[in-house]
Amino acid sequence: MNAEKNAATISAKDAWYPPAKRDRFILKQLVSKDFKLKYRRSALGVVWSVLNPLLMMLVMAAVFGSFMRYNDPSLGNYAVYLILGNTAFQLMSDATSQGMNSIIWASSLLKKVKINRYVFPVQKVLFAVVNYGFSLIAIALVMVVERVPLTWTAILMPYALATLMVFCIGLSLLLSAAAVFFRDVIHLWSVVLTAWTYATPLFYPFKILPHWMQVAEHFNPMYIYITYIRDVVLYHTVPSVNMHIACLGFAVVALAIGYAVFHRHEHKFILYI
Amino acid sequence: MANILKRPPIPPEDAETVIDVDDVSMIFNIASEQFNSLKEYFIAAMRHELKFKEFRALNHISFKVKRGEAFGLVGTNGSGKSTMLKIIAGVLEASEGTCTVRGTIAPLIELGAGFDMELTAKENIYLNGALLGYRKEFIDEHFQDIVDFAELQNFMEMPLKNYSSGMVARIAFAIATITEPDILIVDETLSVGDFLFQQKCERRIKELVDSDDVTVLLVSHNIDQVERLCDRVCWIEKGQERMVGPTDEVCAAYKNLGK
Ligand SMILES: Nc1ncnc2c1ncn2[C@@H]1O[C@H](COP(=O)(O)OP(=O)(O)OP(=O)(O)O)[C@@H](O)[C@H]1O
Ligand SMILES: [Mg+2]
Numbered sequence: 001m002n003a004e005k006n007a008a009t010i011s012a013k014d015a016w017y018p019p020a021k022r023d024r025f026i027l028k029q030l031v032s033k034d035f036k037l038k039y040r041r042s043a044l045g046v047v048w049s050v051l052n053p054l055l056m057m058l059v060m061a062a063v064f065g066s067f068m069r070y071n072d073p074s075l076g077n078y079a080v081y082l083i084l085g086n087t088a089f090q091l092m093s094d095a096t097s098q099g100m101n102s103i104i105w106a107s108s109l110l111k112k113v114k115i116n117r118y119v120f121p122v123q124k125v126l127f128a129v130v131n132y133g134f135s136l137i138a139i140a141l142v143m144v145v146e147r148v149p150l151t152w153t154a155i156l157m158p159y160a161l162a163t164l165m166v167f168c169i170g171l172s173l174l175l176s177a178a179a180v181f182f183r184d185v186i187h188l189w190s191v192v193l194t195a196w197t198y199a200t201p202l203f204y205p206f207k208i209l210p211h212w213m214q215v216a217e218h219f220n221p222m223y224i225y226i227t228y229i230r231d232v233v234l235y236h237t238v239p240s241v242n243m244h245i246a247c248l249g250f251a252v253v254a255l256a257i258g259y260a261v262f263h264r265h266e267h268k269f270i271l272y273i
Numbered sequence: 274m275a276n277i278l279k280r281p282p283i284p285p286e287d288a289e290t291v292i293d294v295d296d297v298s299m300i301f302n303i304a305s306e307q308f309n310s311l312k313e314y315f316i317a318a319m320r321h322e323l324k325f326k327e328f329r330a331l332n333h334i335s336f337k338v339k340r341g342e343a344f345g346l347v348g349t350n351g352s353g354k355s356t357m358l359k360i361i362a363g364v365l366e367a368s369e370g371t372c373t374v375r376g377t378i379a380p381l382i383e384l385g386a387g388f389d390m391e392l393t394a395k396e397n398i399y400l401n402g403a404l405l406g407y408r409k410e411f412i413d414e415h416f417q418d419i420v421d422f423a424e425l426q427n428f429m430e431m432p433l434k435n436y437s438s439g440m441v442a443r444i445a446f447a448i449a450t451i452t453e454p455d456i457l458i459v460d461e462t463l464s465v466g467d468f469l470f471q472q473k474c475e476r477r478i479k480e481l482v483d484s485d486d487v488t489v490l491l492v493s494h495n496i497d498q499v500e501r502l503c504d505r506v507c508w509i510e511k512g513q514e515r516m517v518g519p520t521d522e523v524c525a526a527y528k529n530l531g532k
Binding site: 010011012014015017022025026029036110111112113114183184188271 | 301302310311312314362363364365366377382383386387389391392396399400403404405406407408409410411414415451452453
């Protein structure tokens with residue numbers, strides 16, 4: 001912590017970060033607050049976070065496993081196929097549902113201190129990414145049990161996670177701004193998420209989709225991110241250049257739209273929260 | 274508040290302007306019915322019924338404060354004094370007009386932002402400090418000073434929910450006043466802790482007021498105190514700027530209000 005303790009003491013006149021540098025420390029504090037609140041109270045909190053994706057995978061494997069495997073051996077290991085898709089989708093759905101509410105939840109804070117409002121949606125996305133860390137433990141367990149080897153291609157996975165994170169930040173900025181003005185966006189989004197779950201090949205193979213849906217999937221960002229992750233972890237292949245561009249493209253477009261909408265309306269938030 | 278506060282020396286004529294409030298208005302939305310749903314919004318939009326019930330909490334306010342000056346704001350309840358302070362502190366954005374501020378601010382307006390009752394006092398000090406824009410190393414270094422000032426040495430690892438409200442207020446005040454700002458903003462409705470701690474707070478505010486070059490902005494319902502401390506005063510009444518000028522003139526006029 002205090003590596004350079006011998007450095008001159010900071011005078012009380014120089015207590016503040018310059019305005020542009022404050023957000024890092026604020027975000028760190030806010031995310032660590034979320035983390036403590038979620039995991040400190042119960043030792044089971046951590047266990048549960050690992051168990052949750054495992055149980056979900058087991059149930060789905062039991063229900064769909066037998067006939068999916070017959071139909072499509074090209075899926076590879078079905079358990080790993082399932083858990084990779086489910087956890088990545090869960091990351092997006094956690095990040096955006098929490099991010100969407102973040103401004104409303106932070107209303108009392110926004111009336112008390114001068115703070116850049118975007119930190120709240122970003123905080124919730126970062127926290128969802130931290131939670132995803134526990135899902136990685138579950139994924140590792142399944143891969144060990146199922147004897148699916150890990151190859152060097154897995155080092156590409158952070159690329160998908162990073163772009164997915166930016167994509168989620170963009171969505172959360174957009175949704176959090178919308179939710180301030182129209183509270184029913186919150187209900188609407190949970191419906192969208194459910195529909196999106198079924199529209200994405202999480203537990204079924206891409207190939208069983210009719211042709212028009214196969215075409216449409218290329219415009220489904222979650223299909224792209226999940227395919228990328230499965231390619232590098234489960235199938236040991238390096239995704240095409242186009243896949244890389246698509247991951248980045250969805251992230252940049254979502255962020256640009258989200259930020260533009262958020263920035264345009266953020267000064268009016270205080271009137272509605 | 275403090276009887277011990279004294280008027281600081283009046284700054285020279287050519288001192289630099291640190292707070293420039295230029296024609297500021299603040300409009301709040303006090304519509305009783307808000308369009309909280311998209312459906313309602315579209316129905317209302319089609320009927321051209323989008324209502325935005327405006328309330329002007331501040332109406333074209335202008336004043337300048339120079340470096341080293343002690344400036345007071347007076348006015349009856351709900352006149353917009355706290356709103357003005359929040360605009361200067363940057364918490365609220367003025368609906369119209371501009372407010373320019375030069376220098377660091379310690380806003381003693383609403384303390385304890387971001388306090389979470391489940392977290393320990395120590396964690397809350399870091400969280401609140403971060404939200405106020407403090408450097409991490411600064412909090413590390415001055416952590417003990419904050420604890421000493423609040424006199425809560427043995428309670429740092431306890432969750433805030435087990436604190437009394439006075440103890441929470443002590444921590445909040447200690448964090449807010451650990452710095453030496455260029456501009457000190459005090460909303461006097463903040464009275465914290467028991468009488469001993471109140472005296473301590475007053476002494477701390479006095480220390481800050483007395484330090485070199487600090488600019489003070491004070492809101493108080495205690496007219497005597499404003500008269501003792503401030504060089505100039507602005508009187509805001511129901512959002513309208515009534516008078517700006519030397520303390521004695523403005524306070525005399527303000528005191529006539531009740532007669
Ligand atoms: N967020 C808000 N939304 C709507 N109206 C508000 C909001 N904040 C303040 N107001 C209104 O603005 C007016 C001015 O409030 P303010 O708190 O600035 O008064 P004040 O001068 O500080 O009063 P007091 O002397 O009681 O502290 C009040 O009528 C209040 O109802
Ligand atoms: Mg007030």
